[in-house]
Amino acid sequence: MDNNNQQFMFLPFLLFFTLFIATTPSASSSASCPIDLSYVETFPWDTSTCRDPIDTHHCCQSLLSLIGIGLAKHLKETQLFQFPNENISSACLQDFKLKLSSLKIQPLLVPTCFPNSTQFVTNTSSCAGISNITDWKQKVGMITPLDTSCNGDMKSETTCSMCTDAGFKVTSQLTDIDPKNSTKCFYFSILYAIGIVNQFGPTDPAAAACILGMPLSSKGSSESNNGKILKLVFGLLGAIVGVVLAFVLIIMYKKWDKMRRENLYHRSVENSVRDSVLPNTGAKWFHISELEKATNKFSLKNKIGQGGDGVVYKGTLSDGTLVAVKEIFDLETRGDEEFCYEVEIISKIKHRYLLALRGCCVTSHSVRGKRRFLVYDYMPNGSLSYQLSVNGANKLTWPQRKNIILDVAKGLAYLHYEIKPPIFHRDIKATNILLDSKMKAKVADFGLAKQGNEGQSHLTTRVAGTYGYLAPEYALYGQLTEKSDVYSFGIVILEVMSGRKVLDTMNSPVVLITDWAWSHAKSGKVDEIFDESIRDEGPEKIMERFVLVGILCAHAMVALRPTIAEALKMLEGDIDIPNLPDRPVPLGHESFQSSLLNGMQQSGRSTPFTSFYSSTMSTISRN
Ligand SMILES: *[C@@H]1O[C@H](CO)[C@@H](O)[C@H](O)[C@H]1NC(C)=O
Ligand SMILES: *[C@@H]1O[C@H](CO)[C@@H](O)[C@H](O)[C@H]1NC(C)=O
Ligand SMILES: *[C@@H]1O[C@H](CO)[C@@H](O)[C@H](O)[C@H]1NC(C)=O
Ligand SMILES: *[C@@H]1O[C@H](CO)[C@@H](O)[C@H](O)[C@H]1NC(C)=O
């Protein structure tokens, strides 16, 4: 915070100097940025997401890629992956702001996207203790796959896909050494590929688009289009899909916005409705004293969970009901009004397989500041991930597993089809599936952080904050579709059926559950996929069906995934499962990469990485 204020105050000051005393050397006490950021103004990047109307989420991704170009240059010159200290990092962000303002882009986007400039500062705990090229060579060797695959012209799809492939290999090599910091390791691999290996360097548009996931302006992409028919076809398809999607999104947004405006009128009475029951919803405004009483003043003993976005306490209301009280960390992305509006929407969504919101609490305390809480039903059996883990209370039986999978599918189908506008969960994973006393599954954490205007969503801070450097994956994060949820659901099915985690980090190389399940299924050994403890329990045919649906749902190609409604029918045996497509193209496969690349260049984004990364990364960060 201090730091940001300093920057705000500094801005007019700096402008003054640049305009009037252009030759003033920078004061010796304040650091100056060692990289020449003039590329920000000349590089053909797609600035549209950072202009009115600003799409913060995608804009932050672009800005991160843009800073990546600078860091890669810095790496080339100084051998350092990050800035040597915070002062230099702040100075660079400061310069970055000035460059953006000369492009007439709101400079305050910089502190919004990168609230903490220490994220760019050298820190040996970032990734496997690496801070410079010497360290890098010690850890991964003199010649890595990146050195052999990333030196070509990235205009060629084949070269690009080989390079990204190599990126994954080296990242998994590093993640083996330091499993906790895969995000930074991924970023380091990319900086190395583009800064050290690639002969055209980070300011080459094709290299930046391929390696850093930098969206190019239409001018830039037409230059890199060398007229291959395949590319054109993919491009056209991408454009059409993009236009249709944009259209649908605009309509959805307009409807949503209208609804929201109408509702805002009613919001002014919010204060008077506090302490009372919300009309039509059954959700309640709790007073902080009620929650304090329920949770024993938020005592550590009552703490039952902690995630990136909040802490969860177990509580007992005065009427004896058990509840889970979640304190939300993020107070900035949304104002109180917006928060309350969202609570109201979410509390209207009631479904047997969705975790019901009981109410919320917003409070301002003179000392502790503002706090926000959500109150949910308490789920005595914890999360699916807990039940599947080795220290889980009891081993789930096959009928329980089957019902859990069906419950989740029904919950998702409800979110996708029965709510207008539909809600895409975006973060389906075993930790977000909770189990009640009868082992019925409830999908949790839907909506609140995710619904509606994507640009201002909660993810924005997460990208910039927790994940920090995570540019490329997030640039690839692409347009959201219902199929991203289907992918994650497929992973959950496979986890439930096999008892394994999405990524097997015990062995090296790291094995993705989909690839593992696929190879077993293809060689006719489906039964080896089943968790040993249920192997002899069920009718094998049905268990096999579940696994096949899981593999299909988690297919890397969006087009080959079923919708959740289709998946549910397949699970229930109402429709046949199509033959498994020829191979769930491994991540990094050429056809997959090239459609991705084209999608990125032509229309913005495409999705397959989305779910892979969100699930991978969250699994890793989940410990
Ligand atoms: C930035 O993050 C570091 C730790 O990662 C923390 O110690 C520091 O307080 C943060 N600074 C700001 C301004 O938020
Ligand atoms: C950073 O700047 C502050 C004052 O602006 C100074 O006190 C501090 O020593 C500097 N740190 C480094 C590492 O240069
Ligand atoms: C390095 O990062 C860790 C975790 O983000 C933080 O706790 C630590 O203070 C940082 N060290 C330095 C020297 O900035
Ligand atoms: C990297 O992992 C180490 C432990 O292996 C941890 O202490 C450190 O905080 C992590 N750094 C980041 C930036 O997550």
Ligand SMILES: *[C@@H]1O[C@H](CO)[C@@H](O)[C@H](O)[C@H]1NC(C)=O
């Ligand atoms: C690279 O960093 C290590 C510490 O991480 C340090 O010991 C070494 O001297 C550095 N090498 C160069 C060339 O800066």
